[in-house]
Amino acid sequence: GAVVSQHPSRVICKSGTSVKIECRSLDFQATTMFWYRQFPKKSLMLMATSNEGSKATYEQGVEKDKFLINHASLTLSTLTVTSAHPEDSSFYICSARPRNKGPLEQFFGPGTRLTVL
Amino acid sequence: GQNIDQPTEMTATEGAIVQINCTYQTSGFNGLFWYQQHAGEAPTFLSYNVLDGLEEKGRFSSFLSRSKGYSYLLLKELQMKDSASYLCAVWDSNYQLIWGAGTKLIIKP
Numbered sequence: 001g002a003v004v005s006q007h008p009s010r011v012i013c014k015s016g017t018s019v020k021i022e023c024r025s026l027d028f029q030a031t032t033m034f035w036y037r038q039f040p041k042k043s044l045m046l047m048a049t050s051n052e053g054s055k056a057t058y059e060q061g062v063e064k065d066k067f068l069i070n071h072a073s074l075t076l077s078t079l080t081v082t083s084a085h086p087e088d089s090s091f092y093i094c095s096a097r098p099r100n101k102g103p104l105e106q107f108f109g110p111g112t113r114l115t116v117l
Numbered sequence: 118g119q120n121i122d123q124p125t126e127m128t129a130t131e132g133a134i135v136q137i138n139c140t141y142q143t144s145g146f147n148g149l150f151w152y153q154q155h156a157g158e159a160p161t162f163l164s165y166n167v168l169d170g171l172e173e174k175g176r177f178s179s180f181l182s183r184s185k186g187y188s189y190l191l192l193k194e195l196q197m198k199d200s201a202s203y204l205c206a207v208w209d210s211n212y213q214l215i216w217g218a219g220t221k222l223i224i225k226p
Contacts, residue, residue, distance in 0.1 A: 043121075043204065043216035044160070093159050106214075108159040 002028050004096050006109035013084055014117055021079045021112045023094030029074035030096035034106070035067075038091045050077050074099065084116045119143045121217035123205050128223045129195055137190045137203050137220045145210020151179050151190045152204040154219065160204055163190070192222075200224045 003026040013019050023033060032051050036044040048064075050056040050071035058064045068080040077096075081088055093111040121141045129135040141149070148167035152160035166172055166181035166188060178191040190203055202219040209215055 041125075041218070041221075043218040044206075044214075045216075046214065091157070108161070111157070111159045113157065 002096075002098060002105075002107040004030075004094065004107045004109040006092075006094055006112050008112060009110060010113045010115075012115045012117065015085050016083055018080055018082045019084055019114060021081075021092055021094075021114075023077045023079070023096065023109050025075045025096045025098070025107070028096075029099040030077075031074065031099045032097040033071055033077040034095045034097075035069060035077075035079050036093045036095070038093060038111075044093065047079075081114065084114070086116045089114055089116045119209065119215050121205055121207060121215055123203075123217045123220045125218070126221045126223065128225060129192075131195055131197060131224055131226050133195050134191065134193050135195060135222065137192075137205075137222065139188045139190070139205035139217060141186050141188070141205070141207045141215075141217075143207045143209045143215055146183060147208035147210065147212055149179075149181055149188050150204075150206040150208075150214070151177075151188075152206065154202045154204055156201075163203075195224050197224050197226070 005024045007022045035047045038044045046059050047062045048056045048058045048069050050069050052071050052074050056069035071077040091111050095106050095108045097106050123139045150165050151163040154160040164179040171180045176193045181188045202221045204219045205217040206214045
């Protein structure tokens, strides 16, 4: 089956630093990748949708200058949390949609737990 | 606005049956998903319903009534490993997934 990996799985950083999270589709090419954020006991919130080779589309209320998304290849998307603050502490999950597949096909990564001190 | 409601928490006994309900109000409808999410892990796909009726897959079944904006996930022969959160999500008219907050299912021996 399709596998999506994320790295790192956990990261702890100091306030004001930047953190990069990688999302890779290991055995398929993903034309579209999604980035979600999930706070404890809350639903997943879509942050942005990225298509390979084009700029990401951000959801309302998500700061594009704070959450930088790059989808430079068909197997890799990165989310950079710039100048992280404690309120950015959350569980970040990516998902990927295979090339030439319909919208039903969407595979989730294992998530990255970010803690900002 | 768009809204998905499901109970916050449910408790059931090992070996029993439990039904987790989900009601939705969305701008358009292109199908409803159920995902399982263990603590600290990403969601894993359980089922997808786009037509009315019951879809059975092993111990898990999912039901949809589009006219009522209602779905349920039925889990039979509960096992301890079924303890997890169960997320209901709806595809709206733009194929954007709208997520419920999840139902935490606690299984007791």
